[in-house]
Amino acid sequence: MRVFKKQISACETLLCASVLFNILLLGVVIVAERQGHVFSMVLERRDIVHLDDRSHSDYWARMGWTNTIEKLHTEFDVAFFGNSITRGSDFQLFFPEKKIINLGYSGDNMIGMLRRIPMLKAANPHKVFIMAGTNDLVHISLDDYEVRYTKLLQAIKDSLPNTKIYIESVLPSNHSLGNYTPNEKVQKANFIAKDLASKFNGQFINLYDLYVDDNNELPQEWTRDGVHLYPEHYDKWANAIKTMIYE
Numbered sequence: 001m002r003v004f005k006k007q008i009s010a011c012e013t014l015l016c017a018s019v020l021f022n023i024l025l026l027g028v029v030i031v032a033e034r035q036g037h038v039f040s041m042v043l044e045r046r047d048i049v050h051l052d053d054r055s056h057s058d059y060w061a062r063m064g065w066t067n068t069i070e071k072l073h074t075e076f077d078v079a080f081f082g083n084s085i086t087r088g089s090d091f092q093l094f095f096p097e098k099k100i101i102n103l104g105y106s107g108d109n110m111i112g113m114l115r116r117i118p119m120l121k122a123a124n125p126h127k128v129f130i131m132a133g134t135n136d137l138v139h140i141s142l143d144d145y146e147v148r149y150t151k152l153l154q155a156i157k158d159s160l161p162n163t164k165i166y167i168e169s170v171l172p173s174n175h176s177l178g179n180y181t182p183n184e185k186v187q188k189a190n191f192i193a194k195d196l197a198s199k200f201n202g203q204f205i206n207l208y209d210l211y212v213d214d215n216n217e218l219p220q221e222w223t224r225d226g227v228h229l230y231p232e233h234y235d236k237w238a239n240a241i242k243t244m245i246y247e
Helices: 002-036 038-045 059-071 110-115 117-123 142-159 183-199 231-246
Strands: 078-082 100-104 127-130 164-168 203-205
Touching: 059 117, 078 117, 100 117, 110 117, 110 142, 117 142, 127 142, 127 231, 142 164, 142 183, 164 183, 164 231, 183 203, 203 231
Parallel strands: 078 100, 078 127, 127 164, 164 203
Antiparallel strands: none
16 A cells, blocks of 8 residues: 555656646747747748748848948849858859859748848849759748749849849759758759749759769768858859859
8 A cells, every 4th residue: 555655656746747847848938939939930931820020030130231232332233142052152253343242141041032132122233143942942842942932033023123033053962961852852943943934034054963973962072061062162153154144
C-alpha cells in the first residue's frame, strides 16, 4: 500500500512539473510572438498568414533605406534585386561606366521583395535584374512559386512600367554542404521563370547552367556554404549579362 501511494505521489509530482513546464513554455511563446511576431512570420513565409507591414521587424530599416535612395536624386541605369546571393555581388566593378544599385537583401523571399517595391521604385532604374526563389522553394510548391513570382513581376510592372525586366535563373546548390532545395526542383522553377519572363515582356537569363557541374551540383570550390558564391566567381554571372547591361 505504501509503495502504491509512493507511485501515485511520484506521478502527481511528474504531472505537476509537466503542467508547469508547459505553462512556462506557453508564456515564452506568447512573449516572443508579441515582441517579434516570430511564429506569425514563419507562417507568413509559407503563405499561411499575412501580417501588416509594420509588424515586420525590418519595417523602419526598409523605410530608411528607401528614403536614402530617394534622397540620392540619382537615376540608376541598373538595379539588381534579390536576396543574399545578389547582395554578395559587386557588379559596379565589372561595369564601372554604369550607375548600378545593389538591392540584394539577405534572407529575403518573394513576399519580402514585394514589400520592397517602393525601394526599387525609388531607384527608378532603366533595367532591373531579378533573382528570386532561393528562399521560397524551400517552403513552397512550384505552383505557389509561380503565383508568388507573378505577383512580384506584376507589381514591378505597375510601379516601373518603363523599366526593362531581366529574370535571372535560380542557381544550383551543393547538397554535400547543406540541406537545400533539390536542384531538380530548382530546374523546374527556372522553366516557370522563363515562361513568366516571356509573359511580362522581359528576358530570361540562364545562369544555372553556368554554375552546375556534371553531378548537377554547384561546384564545392565555388561556394563557402553550398549556396553563396565566393566573390571571385561572380565573373561568370557578369559575363553572361554583359551584352544586356550595355544594350
